[in-house]
Amino acid sequence: MINEYQILLTLATIHWIALMSPGPDFALVIQNATRYGRTTGIYIALGLSFGILTHSILSLTGISLIVHTHPVWFAIIQVAGGSYLAWLGLSTLKSLYQRWKHRHQPQTLSSASLFLANRKQAFSKGFLTNLLNPKALVFFISLMSSLIPAGFSASGKLIALMILWGLSFFWFAILAWLLSSQRLQNKLQSVAVYIDGLCGVIFSVLGLIIGYHALSSLTPLS
Template sequence: MNELTLLLTLATIHTIGLISPGPDFALVVQNVARYGRATGVYIACGLALGIGLHTIFSLTGVSFVIQQHETLFMLVQLAGGSYLLYLGLSALRSTYLSWHQPAAAPTQASTEQITSPHMALVKGLVTNLLNPKALVFFVSLVSTLVPASVSWWFKGTAALMLFALSLAWFSLLACWLSSSSMQQRLQRASRYIDAVCGTVFSVLGGSIVLSRVLG
C-alpha cells in the first residue's frame, strides 16, 4: 500500500470514528446548547488539537510506549477517567439544580461557565487528550495500518489531515446545532442534554477509574 492510499484509508477510518457519537460529540452538543456557536467552535478547535497531538504521539511511538508501560498507562487512564467523571458529575449537578433549585441555578451555573474562548479551547483539548480510549484508538489504528518505514512527510501530512478533518467536522456540527431553529430546541432541552451528557461522561469516566482501581 503506497502512502497516498494509506492516507486515504486513515482519513476514511478516522471520519467514521468522528461521526460516531462519543465524549467529543457530547461535549460539542452540551456546550453549544449552553453557550452558543462561538463556544462550540472553540471547543471544536480544542478537540481537533487533541486529535492532532494523539496522531503525532502515535506516529512517533510516544503513545505506544505509554500504553506498554503499565504504571504510566494506569496513571493516564486514572487522570482521563477522573476528568471525564468530573465533567459528568458537574453536568448532573447542573441538571439537579435546574430541576430542584431554579432560583439558585443561575448563580451556581455562573461559577462553572466558560467565560472565554481560551477556556473553551482548553476544555476541548483536555477532554480529548485525557481520553484513554482515544489513545488506544490511535495506537491501534497506527500499529495496524502504518508501517514503521513511512516517511516523515507522511507523518506530518497524516497529522495535519486528521486535525483538519476533526476541525471541519466538529465546527460544522457546532454551526449546525447553533442555527436559529436548532438553538431554540437545544435551549428548551438544555437540562435534558445536560442529563444525558452527564450520564455518558459519568459512566465512561467511572468505568475507567473503577476498572483501574479494581484491576
C-alpha cells in the first residue's frame, strides 16, 4: 500500500507539472474567462477536466493503447482533433471580423443572452478540446503505462482517476477565477480583442499542423 501511495504521489506531481504547460486548454480558459467571465470559465474548466478524465479511463482500460498502435485509427483522431482546433480558431477570427465590420452598429444580442449561450457551450468546448487532443492521448498512455502496474488495486486506480480529474479541474478553475476577478476584468476588457485574435491564430495554426502531420503519416514513402 505504501508503494501505491508513492505511485499516486508521483502521478499527481507529473500531472500537475504537465497541467501548467501552456497548450490549447490553457488558451481556451484564458480566451473565454477573459471575455465571458467567471461562470463561463468554470464551465470551460469542468469540460476540460472531464476530457482529461475520459483520456485517463481509456488509458487505464487499454483502449487508448489499441488506438495508438493502429496508425489509421490514430490518424483519424489526429485529423478530428486538428479539425476541431482549426474550427475553433477560424470561428474566433470570423467572429472578430464580424464585430469589426459592424463596430458602428448597435448590438442586437443582449449581454444576458450572450452569457447564457456561452455558458451552454462552454462545457462541450472544454470537453472536446481535450478529448480530441492527440497529444493528450499519447501523454496519458505514457503516464499510465509507466506508472500504473498491472497489479495495481482497483481502489488505487479509482483514486488515480480522481486525482487526475481533481487536479485538472482545480488548476483550470483557479485560472478562470483569477482571470475573471473584477479588478483584472477591468484591465483585460480593453485588450480582449487582441487576446481573442491571438487565441484564434494559435488554435488555427495548431489545428493545421496536427492535421498535416496526421495526413503525412498516412502517405506511403516513395
